[in-house]
Amino acid sequence: MKTAFITGITGQDGSYLAELLLAKGYEVHGLVRRSSSFSTGRLDHLYVDPHTEGVRLFLHYGDLTDSSRLVTLLSRIRPDEVYHLGAQSHVRVSFDEPEFTGDTTGLGTIRLLEAIRMIGLDTRYYQASSSEMFGATPPPQSEATPFHPRSPYGAAKVYGYWAARNYREAYGMYAVNGILFNHESPRRGETFVTRKIARAAARIALGLESELFLGNLDAVRDWGFAPEYVEGMWRMLQADTADDYVLATGTAYTVGDFVRLSFDHAGLDWRRHVRFDERYLRPSEVDALIGDASKARDVLGWTPRTFTPELARVMVDAELTALEGPTATVTPLPVLGFDRPVLAS
Template sequence: MPKTALITGITGQDGSYLAELLLAKGYTVHGLIRRASAFNTQRIDHLYQDPHEAGTRLFLHYGDLADGSRISTLLKRIQPAEVYHLAAQSHVRVSFDEPEFTGSTTGLGTTRLLEAIRSLGLPCRFYQASSSEMFGTAPPPQSESTAFQPRSPYAAAKLYAYWMTRNYREAYGIFAVNGILFNHESPRRGETFVTRKIARAAARIARGEQQLLHLGNLEARRDWGYAPEYVEAMWLMLQQDAPDDYVVATGTSYSVHDFLVLCFEHAGLDWQDHVRFDERYLRPCEVPDLVGDAAKAERRLGWRPQVLTPQLARIMVDAELAAAAPERPGSDAVVGVAP
């Protein structure tokens, strides 16, 4: 019998790829979206059908992680076999400007979902999107046994959600897992995230539509993977006999500078001619080096990454060059900081 899944954050990068994956596997997929004056569904528009048409398997519902009663009502109505909790205020730099909002959505939002599942007695499997940012300054490589040292409001909120997921698993027997995903990118990444910002600028400069790119810390090192591969790991975690927590990563380390060089060289440019430093993009607390050890995921889930950072950079730049989309106002602005 086909399964039913609920995805929070379905309109985001990971949510859109996960929806594609689940629909391809025959699931009926329900997505939680926030009510707004404008639609923000462009990442899933190609999947969406009129819900009145026969055979429709993707349904969207208005809801907010701050509204526990609405979450409970939707879970009771949908009766999902699997819940993938991806929604969050997910921008690390912005979390310093909006720590209370980040804590309420990224941290407490997870508790509201888990408590609704518990109170309803819903026999579903729950995936919590944890983050490598929780490791903070812990020396690499980081694995499931590495001590957490969060260095941002976002990381602290994610760590709270991580422990609440484990608490509900151990206290109430809920099949709840934490996917500790290291950085994973794609052409669908938001434009204010550094990888997309770099890839987009390289394409725009190559077309003569932009001259300069402003960035902050170029020395931070990250383990960058390809988002479509990482959502498969999410699904695999919920197919296991017992719930557990898993690091998902490539095990490779590249700096922001490395990613910058890869993108600009692929576009036929010298980055030094176009990149300028802007201190507004610096975090109050920096995380120097995140590199994941995903041996457990390979051993238990049979999951291995195929796309590493150099290929990822080419994929993202090629997508920007092919799109040739006009610039949207404010794409190079620092969110929450006046220019």
Template structure:
């Protein structure tokens, strides 16, 4: 009998890649999506068929991480073998503008889901999408033993969710795991996140549709990996005999400026002619450097990254240029100068 998995944040970057992976492995996947006036399922439409098809192995459920009763009922109805909790308000800059909402969804949403698992009595394995933002101002390299010092409401909410996961593991013997993922990107990354903002701008500048790209701190150092590879680590964590905590990272550092240079250069563009800095895009409190040490994941999971940040930047530029070409279909209209 095939396994089943419940995925929150199924329509996001990680959720879509993880869903593909699970379906390839023969899982029945249940995804939680918020009810809205328009559907935001673009990233999973290619694997979501007719919901009335008896062979459909991706089932979508309307729900929200603020609704504890719904989560309990969903756990009882689905009874998944594995739960991947990827859903959150995950934009750091937005968390400064919506701190209470971020704390409710990203922090309390996690404990609502953990409590739903406990209250329903379903025997399942739980994955919490923790974040390198929890380390904040703690100097790199950062590993599983590095102290947390978050520098945003998002980072603080993730720290709460991290310790809630550890607590439910220790208090109730739950198979609960934290995956502390460092920045991971792809052509499916949200358009307001800095890497995707850069590669979309490269595509538009190359097409003559945009002149300038406005960014915040170009000197911030990050450890960028490929999201499609990182979801494999998430799956591997829940195949272990016991819950634990793992850092997932490349260990390679690059500044935002480095990523800009690589992305614009790949398209044959001089970045200095098109990139401007704007204080509006800077955080109230900056995280200067995040560089992960994934030694434990390599040793215990057998996981290693394959794509470095330079290859990732080129991959994303190519994808955004192709997407823009497909959208325009030969009809170029100059907008958003």
């Protein structure tokens, strides 16, 4: 049985990755930041009965700003694979909290890599890089495209990218960068634009809201489906040689296109409901991100199957189902300490 350690396990990608690895027979450990409220909702369906044999999902309190905790956890777990997904990942918020973003998203990567090096851990490391690193560089963007980030988040991700490259070249560490373009799902956070649009379309269709406020509708993005992208992450760590890969669909849609597709699917005319709000504009905009994933296709055999029109339908349908279906009260259980799994009764 392989063992994996995931930072950011409670997020969209982390939850899908945990699901994938458990299905493949892994023992999965995740890093969870302590807060006054539970953040494990995306993992609820993975909980098992406490009397079941062979529990394989363990969550541990920790933080990317706490080097000693990272060393302690990694030395005990000794994972075969480390997936570093944790970050302050909201681009607009990074302008409001640039220092915090740099500390967690940038320096957090160095802390994790250095913990692996200090322990002498023989593991394979995945670095969640981002298309935001390309920023102002014209598309299409591939592994050979120069970086020109346009946000504190993008700059912090560039730092993490080169840190992973450096540890691979300096210490022979098996470290890969997955440069993932936008990938969405019904598990996306509600403050991210695609989920915000899908949620508004469903609520307006059901008469629960009347307006949606957005910023730049002309920004061009390459949107894919998150479960397919985490499968690409796993494939990167199964390759014989560590390398860097872009994952993308190679298609281009504007934010306005995503609005239209979502509202059309909900039976609405978006022009009657969408309003401009300059507060959602970034100080510096990224005009167009369109990825070239031909290397991942040729080397890893990875290809996207879900594209923006279908993605918009899937996300709106999920919102409608959640609003129209029976409401179930889920009481999350506390994250338990090391050697004890998170269990549900």
